[in-house]
Amino acid sequence: MQQDFDLIVIGGGSGGLAGAFRAASHGARVALLEPAALGGTCVNAGCVPKKAMWLAAEVARKLAGAGTLGFSPHDGALDWETFIAHRQRYIGNIHQSYRSRLDKAGIAVLPMRGHFVGANAIECEDGVRLSARNLLIATGGHPVRPPIPGAELGGTSDDFFHWTAAPARVALVGGGYIGTELAGLLQALGSQVHLFVRGERLLNPFDAELADQLAEDYRQAGVHLHFGCDVTTVEQAGDGLRVHGEGAPEEPFDRVLFATGRTPNTASLALDTAGVAMDRRGHVIVDRRHSTNVDGIHAVGDVTADLPLTPVAIAAARRLMDRLYGGRDAPLDPDNIPSVVFSHPPLGMVGLTEERARALHGDDVHVSRASFRPMLHALADSPQRSLFKLVCVGSERRVVGIHLLGEAADEILQGFAVALKLGVTLDQLHDTVAIHPTSAEELVLMG
Numbered sequence: 001m002q003q004d005f006d007l008i009v010i011g012g013g014s015g016g017l018a019g020a021f022r023a024a025s026h027g028a029r030v031a032l033l034e035p036a037a038l039g040g041t042c043v044n045a046g047c048v049p050k051k052a053m054w055l056a057a058e059v060a061r062k063l064a065g066a067g068t069l070g071f072s073p074h075d076g077a078l079d080w081e082t083f084i085a086h087r088q089r090y091i092g093n094i095h096q097s098y099r100s101r102l103d104k105a106g107i108a109v110l111p112m113r114g115h116f117v118g119a120n121a122i123e124c125e126d127g128v129r130l131s132a133r134n135l136l137i138a139t140g141g142h143p144v145r146p147p148i149p150g151a152e153l154g155g156t157s158d159d160f161f162h163w164t165a166a167p168a169r170v171a172l173v174g175g176g177y178i179g180t181e182l183a184g185l186l187q188a189l190g191s192q193v194h195l196f197v198r199g200e201r202l203l204n205p206f207d208a209e210l211a212d213q214l215a216e217d218y219r220q221a222g223v224h225l226h227f228g229c230d231v232t233t234v235e236q237a238g239d240g241l242r243v244h245g246e247g248a249p250e251e252p253f254d255r256v257l258f259a260t261g262r263t264p265n266t267a268s269l270a271l272d273t274a275g276v277a278m279d280r281r282g283h284v285i286v287d288r289r290h291s292t293n294v295d296g297i298h299a300v301g302d303v304t305a306d307l308p309l310t311p312v313a314i315a316a317a318r319r320l321m322d323r324l325y326g327g328r329d330a331p332l333d334p335d336n337i338p339s340v341v342f343s344h345p346p347l348g349m350v351g352l353t354e355e356r357a358r359a360l361h362g363d364d365v366h367v368s369r370a371s372f373r374p375m376l377h378a379l380a381d382s383p384q385r386s387l388f389k390l391v392c393v394g395s396e397r398r399v400v401g402i403h404l405l406g407e408a409a410d411e412i413l414q415g416f417a418v419a420l421k422l423g424v425t426l427d428q429l430h431d432t433v434a435i436h437p438t439s440a441e442e443l444v445l446m447g
């Protein structure tokens, strides 16, 4: 039996769902294959449960500092099981909302995997074949552990979301987004955290000065940072796990978690039967409009080499469907995509780092900085400072980079990213009346 659609979407995560909804809104007949929970990584093992844990950690930090301000003492310990019940209820509501939107949009949802059996045909796990003029590959990725002895003893971010208590001692390997985020939140929730970083700094794509200050904030908060440390082995040591690498402590950890990157889910798609080209790392190769080398086959999200962020997958999918079914061709601009690391405090950036701007524009670069103590920290006599930077170029001092480390950076950045995209200059920021007293006002006041 073969069923025909206008579009088959493989994967019901951020990109797949956005593509299916947008195509259906243009009148396309859509089938969506998703063997696991709707929402994919972001909803089930990424942005959403991570942000929930980050919010819990922010509350814990505020409670820990409240005594200094005159509040009665509070032990601040989190009952994970209660909190996780709230977290999972929230996620359950997202699943339900997707389910009813899919039904309303008339999208056929098949709760199973699929693989290619030709350029415009998919075979589902139950043997049913589907065909369509267009196919969207949106199968995302999964975490990888490094190929070292004992790696299987450690977990990944997927495992973290099944934890029901903070481990007393935890080793995190990898100084990227996930390692940095989990280190901050686990420390705030009461774990003793050791973060092992191969290089000399956290978060390579981010501004070096802000990343170094974040590392210092982490040290002050009690996170043990091991830079230049390659973890070579993990071994069982009694009830615990011993990590080997230069400078690694002798004492065992309760948990070891690898945050050493992710790899695309392409292996089981039989892409060769359709002739779809992949790069060395297994990503589906797409052009700037998110089409592959095979007519009618497209891909978005983490399965491609795009920036692995939810809003990127969503934006790419919507634009692709507007082109295929809506008569509007406006490919996603890969430049100036804002991004925030949910560290404590959060770190955000959009545009060029100072280093990159200097490499591109030489002496034509002007950098404005504001280093200040947010009012709550000043009131509580905490030394933690915020550091904001604007990177500008040319005589008109056009803003080409915004870098924020500090309380509320995650919420402040979005609006300023719009201004940067529209070509805002430093003078125009100065012409804007400040909102006082806030941290954000520094961005229209700094020289």
Ligand SMILES: Cc1cc2nc3c(=O)[nH]c(=O)nc-3n(C[C@H](O)[C@H](O)[C@H](O)COP(=O)(O)OP(=O)(O)OC[C@H]3O[C@@H](n4cnc5c(N)ncnc54)[C@H](O)[C@@H]3O)c2cc1C
Pocket (backbone or CB within 6 Å): 010, 011, 012, 013, 014, 015, 016, 033, 034, 035, 036, 037, 039, 040, 041, 042, 043, 045, 046, 047, 048, 050, 112, 113, 114, 115, 138, 139, 140, 141, 157, 178, 265, 268, 269, 300, 301, 302, 303, 307, 308, 309, 310, 311, 313, 342
């Ligand atoms: C811990 C963590 C935290 C993150 N935090 C953030 C954040 O704060 N902000 C942010 O922007 N991004 C964040 N991300 C990244 C974000 O989650 C991803 O970029 C995003 O989910 C990618 O969407 P996608 O649609 O490409 O893939 P996914 O959301 O991974 O969806 C792919 C779907 O395809 C399905 N699938 C796989 N193979 C098949 C098959 N053969 N047939 C059918 N279906 C299949 C999978 O089950 C999955 O549901 C985070 C990621 C992680 C791991």
Ligand SMILES: NC(=O)c1ccc[n+]([C@@H]2O[C@H](COP(=O)([O-])OP(=O)(O)OC[C@H]3O[C@@H](n4cnc5c(N)ncnc54)[C@H](O)[C@@H]3O)[C@@H](O)[C@H]2O)c1
Pocket (backbone or CB within 6 Å): 146, 173, 174, 175, 176, 177, 178, 179, 181, 196, 197, 198, 203, 204, 230, 231, 259, 260, 261, 262, 307, 308, 309, 339, 340, 341, 342
């Ligand atoms: N707030 C957010 O938007 C957010 C949060 C989490 C994840 N994400 C997305 O998910 C992606 C995956 O996150 P991630 O943290 O796994 O990847 P990442 O690429 O951010 O970081 C992986 C880190 O692991 C290091 N590494 C690789 N192999 C190693 C090894 N053998 N030993 C030690 N270190 C090693 C890399 O040098 C890198 O610093 C990110 O690139 C990001 O786009 C986004």
